[in-house]
Amino acid sequence: MLLELNDLFDVKTIRQDFPLLHQEVYGKPLIWLDNSSTTQKPQSVIDTLTQFYKQYNSNVHRAVHTLGIQATDAYEAAREKVQHFIGANSASEIIFVRGTTEGINLVAQTYGRKYIREGDEIILSTLEHHSNIVPWQMLAQETGAILKVIPVSDRGEILLEEYAQLLSSRTRIVALVHVSNGLGTILPIQEMTEMAHQYGARVVIDGAQGVPHLSVDVQSLDCDFYAFSGHKMFGPSGIGVLYGKQEILEDIPPWQGGGSMIRSVTFEKTTYEVPPAKFEAGTPSIADAIALGAAIDYLTNLGMNNIAQYEHKLTDYAMAQLAQIPGLRLIGTAKQKVGVLSFIFEDISPVEVGQLLALEGIAVRAGHHCAQPTMQRFGVTGTVRPSLAFYNTYEEIDSLVEVLRQIKLSN
Ligand code: 7TS
Numbered sequence: 001m002l003l004e005l006n007d008l009f010d011v012k013t014i015r016q017d018f019p020l021l022h023q024e025v026y027g028k029p030l031i032w033l034d035n036s037s038t039t040q041k042p043q044s045v046i047d048t049l050t051q052f053y054k055q056y057n058s059n060v061h062r063a064v065h066t067l068g069i070q071a072t073d074a075y076e077a078a079r080e081k082v083q084h085f086i087g088a089n090s091a092s093e094i095i096f097v098r099g100t101t102e103g104i105n106l107v108a109q110t111y112g113r114k115y116i117r118e119g120d121e122i123i124l125s126t127l128e129h130h131s132n133i134v135p136w137q138m139l140a141q142e143t144g145a146i147l148k149v150i151p152v153s154d155r156g157e158i159l160l161e162e163y164a165q166l167l168s169s170r171t172r173i174v175a176l177v178h179v180s181n182g183l184g185t186i187l188p189i190q191e192m193t194e195m196a197h198q199y200g201a202r203v204v205i206d207g208a209q210g211v212p213h214l215s216v217d218v219q220s221l222d223c224d225f226y227a228f229s230g231h232k233m234f235g236p237s238g239i240g241v242l243y244g245k246q247e248i249l250e251d252i253p254p255w256q257g258g259g260s261m262i263r264s265v266t267f268e269k270t271t272y273e274v275p276p277a278k279f280e281a282g283t284p285s286i287a288d289a290i291a292l293g294a295a296i297d298y299l300t301n302l303g304m305n306n307i308a309q310y311e312h313k314l315t316d317y318a319m320a321q322l323a324q325i326p327g328l329r330l331i332g333t334a335k336q337k338v339g340v341l342s343f344i345f346e347d348i349s350p351v352e353v354g355q356l357l358a359l360e361g362i363a364v365r366a367g368h369h370c371a372q373p374t375m376q377r378f379g380v381t382g383t384v385r386p387s388l389a390f391y392n393t394y395e396e397i398d399s400l401v402e403v404l405r406q407i408k409l410s411n
């Protein structure tokens with residue numbers, strides 16, 4: 001079976017594209033299992049960044065000279081790559097932001113401020129990252145709106161009947177994570193969006209952990225907004241995307257004011273650009289956006305369906321291996337999940353396990369993963385969280401399991 005998979009998806013060759021993976025830590029080969037925090041970059045992304053600064057560094061949208069035009073063309077070409085990658089209808093629905101966090105704050109501060117009033121309801125799930133909780137809490141505090149939370153099962157799956165009960169004509173926004181960063185659960189976004197739309201609510205998706213692992217099509221999901229981060233999808237940090245439906249982006253006010261987002265300015269009155277420029281005040285992260293385009297080229301070349309298929313098998317293998325370690329409790333066992341392998345040992349703290357793994361060259365995150373309500377639901381303050389990407393191997397899982405067995409034995 002291993003051979004068949006390797007034929008399909010040649011991980012050994014793929015790993016050659018990631019220079020950082022080939023190093024030792026404490027004399028052991030680095031095993032990068034902290035992909036939900038951030039992913040490593042292929043050479044093509046690194047080269048795209050250097051090439052920009054070496055050959056055509058220039059500001060965008062305001063130059064008449066050659067390099068300025070080159071930079072603008074590359075920046076706008078990256079926008080079109082994002083558009084096609086997530087199946088948006090038009091490039092003007094793609095706003096470059098700093099990351100998922102900024103994307104969600106943008107929606108809360110524009111759509112939210114325009115439409116949310118006292119007594120309106122915003123529905124979230126138990127599985128949200130803090131960046132899809134706090135901006136809504138801040139909005140609720142300002143406006144008098146009420147937050148409602150969808151509970152999850154012991155496996156970490158959304159309880160759809162409970163969600164249906166929470167929806168009403170008072171629901172204005174449903175904000176959901178596509179894939180939980182604490183548990184790996186994939187939410188049934190299409191179905192949940194359809195349910196929300198029956199009540200006229202807008203749906204905001206936190207796609208930070210969706211886009212790196214799944215083939216995403218915003219038009220078939222039919223969500224109103226979808227936010228994600230470049231650094232979690234093999235691109236640079238400091239760049240991310242907010243997708244919004246055209247008619248909504250046209251309707252809502254701008255967020256930050258400044259250069260590039262205006263049509264004309266006088267001291268009496270300013271008129272704004274149309275989207276996406278309306279939401280991109282100031283000089284953007286030009287090189288990072290272009291390099292995000294290179295990451296998308298890389299992913300497209302591998303094929304998101306191939307990636308999802310490989311990761312699915314690797315996840316099943318890892319979950320089965322971890323489940324056999326005595327005293328290990330897996331947290332997050334949804335049927336539909338990506339390779340987030342949260343667990344605890346009842347008698348060793350997650351941070352201690354993380355530190356012991358680090359001494360063996362194995363990088364995982366240990367703690368609450370900025371998802372404290374998720375942790376609380378499972379009665380823990382944190383977990384050890386190995387998280388997979390397509391460049392991880394079966395051998396790396398075997399090493400992880402072996403080290404964990406040793407840690408358990410010697411504690
Ligand atoms: N939403 C989810 C689901 C996330 O996993 C993260 C980051 C964010 C939003 C925020 O993304 P940012 O790029 O704006 O910071 N998650 C994690 C994590 O799981 N470990 O470190 C960061």
